[in-house]
Amino acid sequence: MPKITFIGAGSTVFARNLMGDILSFPELSESTLVLYDINAERLKTSEIVAHKLAESLGAKPRIIATTDRVQALEGADYAINMIQVAGYKPGTVLDFEIPKKYGLRQTIADTLGIGGIMRGLRTIPVLLEMSHEMERLCPDVLHLNYVNPMAMNTWALLKATRTKTVGLCHSVQGTAEQLAQDIEVPIEEINYLCAGINHMAFYLRFERNGEDLYPKIRAFLESGKTAYRGHGGGVQLADKVRYEMFRRLGYFVTESSEHFSEYTPYFIKRDRPDLIERFGIPLDEYIRRCEEQIAGWEHLREELEQNTHPLPVHRSHEYGSLIIHSQETGTPRVVYGNVLNHGLIENLPEGCCVEVPCLVDKNGIQPTRIGSLPPQLAALMQTNINVQSLVVEAVLTGKREHVYHAAMLDPHTAAELDLDQIWSLVDELLAAHGDWIPEPLRSKPVMRS
Structure with a gap:
């Protein structure tokens, strides 16, 4: 039975979903689950949850909880990564509050934009360190990376280490399910082909039994029903941004409207509050x-730890357990993974990180060649790839000037700030991050006149 290590297992809700998915497969029910986190308190909760899940499913895994990363990784067959470097405080708060002083507002700030850039700068070095440990402690491991900024992280890991890594997200299958609800077609009857970059992949085909379903999606757009989409906690978020981009581009994008509003220069403008209202953009949404979540954590912990009833298990739509099951049993499946672009998408840069369908079986992760994307989609993706590539370059070379370059080329940042403001913002963010940023990037470059 495989040894499956959860890195950042204190992310209890996400770990719970993945553990439940894994243990629900009879072939994986006696796996060794190693839960690793630097937060012992949260780790304890996840360990209790793991035992309750096993009890609910009648599974008999070996469950180990540890704050020792070497012990967690040694001999692992699979490593599932879900860390958040610098956490909500100081990390996320800095990413929102300092740009706000410059009039730069964000929604999620974890994938692109100035917030995504900073998250990448503090996260990539930690992931590289872990990956180099995997090279030594578990050289054959498959590293399943769920950590954002997905494209930047996965690109750097695959470029700079020998560890087999695939980046996993739920935006492709999640958005397909949302579209199925919008057009009232059962998701089980839909087949689709999707490709691009993480959070900016597009459905090239969306069909039922050979019938193109895009006309139904257009009809839904014209019906005016795109105003609201439910979100956890009873909050209603507008989904107008994605439908507006569908109207303009002809293809539907995978990531949510609140995310997508900050990947482009069109929607969040400090001198256009009417746009914020018109498209229902929730500023500071991730905050x-x-x-x-923090306010509800104690209640959640008490509920998970003290509830004597079996924990209900509902299979999630995450790909992690499917990949492990397919590799262990040979059952072929198609998942969407983030991998390097070696001839997969012809009109995106060679070697960048792309999200494409991948066949998984005992041979591992096998990406599908797509060919060329519609040119307008590739051009829009390129604006995001520019930023991703410069962040990766900054971390791997230690050249701080590339952080400024990444911010200069970010679509939303460039639409709001001039060059002096961008330079000043980067300086202030790097200074505020302190030791969360590696040393070479903390040294200011000499400006050439």
Whole structure:
């Protein structure tokens, strides 16, 4: 039975979903689950949850909880990564509050934009360190990376280490399910082909039994029903941004409207509050979600730890357990993974990180060649790839000037700030991050006149 290590297992809700998915497969029910986290208190909760899940499913895994990373990784067959470097405080708060002083507002700030850039700068070095440990402690491990900024992290890991890594997200299958609800077609009857970059992949085909379903999606757009989409906690978020981009581009994007509004220069403008209102853009949305989660954590912990009833298990739509099951049993499946672009998408840069369908079986992760994307989609993706590539370059070379370059080329940042403001913002953010940023990037470059 495989040894499956959860890195950042104190992310209890996410770990719970993945553990439940894994243990629900009879072939994986006696796996060794190693839960690793630097937060012993949260780790304890996840360990209790693991035992309760096993009890609910009648599974008999070996469960180990440890704050020792070497012990967690040694001999692992699979490593599932879900860390958040610098946490909500100081990390996320800095990413929102300092840009706000410059009039630069964000929604999620974990994938692109100035917030995504900073998250990448503090996260990539930690992931590289872990990956180099995997090279030594578990050289054959498959590293399943769920950590954002997905494209930047996965690109750096695959470029700079020998560890087999695939980046996993739920935006492709999650958005497909949302679209199925919008057009009232059962998701089980839909097949689709999707490709691009993480959070900016597009459905090239969306069909039922050979019938193109895009006309139904257009009809839904014209019906005016795109105003609201439910979110956890009873909050209603507008989904107008994605439908507006569908109207303009002809293809539907995978990531949510609140995310997508900050990947482009069109929607969040400090001198256009009417756009914020018209498209229902929830500024500071990730801050709200984090504070809601923190406020509910104690209640959640008590519920998980003290509830004597079996924990209900509902299979999630995450790919992690499917990949492990397919590699262990040979059952072929198609998942969407983030991998390097070696001839997969012809009109995106060679070697960048792309999200494409991948066949998984005992041969591992096998990406599908797509060919060329519609040119307008590739051009829009390129604006995001520019930023991703410069952040990766900054970390791998230690050249701080590339952090400024990444911010200069970020679509949303460049639409709001001039060059002096961008330079000043980067300086202030790097200074505020302190030791969370590696030493070479903390030294200011000499400006050439």
